[in-house]
Amino acid sequence: MDRGRRGEPARRGHPFLAARLGANPELRRRLTAARQLGASLKRFDGWEPRQYTKVTAWTDDGRPAAWVTRTEPEWDSRERSLMLALQHWEGGLCRRCGHHLDETMDPANDQDNPESAHGWVADGPDECFACKALHRAEERQQKDESTAHLASYSIWSAVLVAKKPRSMRRRR
Structure with a gap:
């Protein structure tokens, strides 16, 4: 070694x-x-x-015969x-x-070291709206008894789409 x-x-x-x-x-x-x-x-x-x-070699009349x-x-x-x-x-x-x-x-x-001039602090959190949409979809699937068994191996993706104008949205 x-x-x-x-x-x-x-x-x-x-x-x-x-x-x-x-x-x-x-x-x-x-x-x-x-x-x-x-x-x-x-x-x-x-x-x-x-x-x-x-x-690397020439012919008798001066032309290249071999090269690398x-x-x-x-x-x-x-x-x-x-x-x-x-x-x-x-x-x-x-x-x-x-x-x-x-x-x-x-x-x-080290934040806890009284002698240190610097220390790490958490920055954020930042909210990812795509992850938020995925999380909500996964929660809905887990609550629905007919699809809950699929939750552990379902793969979701998030797609950005235009929202409907406020006047056309469903009221709850």
Whole structure:
């Protein structure tokens, strides 16, 4: 097993680049978009591979008889390192709040630490009206005895539609 400092198992995933990604949200967005498209960052940014052809043999009358063509690799060591760094950085995100654990677990950011200059506070809640509509539909289904048995495996979706004018709405 590879060993890092102090005899600990060596960490993979390019932590230096991961720290750089942590400080650069725009680079993270571009890398994430490139990964979703199955492309390297340089390809995502418009790079196209160049081809190099080298003639290896000539005919007696001076024409090429044999040649080798090489294409620049899309996934060079820099591109691979960036993707591994993104994976390393994402591995440090809290699964619940989405913030990076380096910040969320730092005692200097603990709300209950009297010595800390910063502290986390909840922001929100924000109401998602599509989720609200889904929740209401699920509740209606669970209350209806004829369809309640379907509730545990029903998949609902929400669709945005125009509302009827107030004058045409049903009165309850």
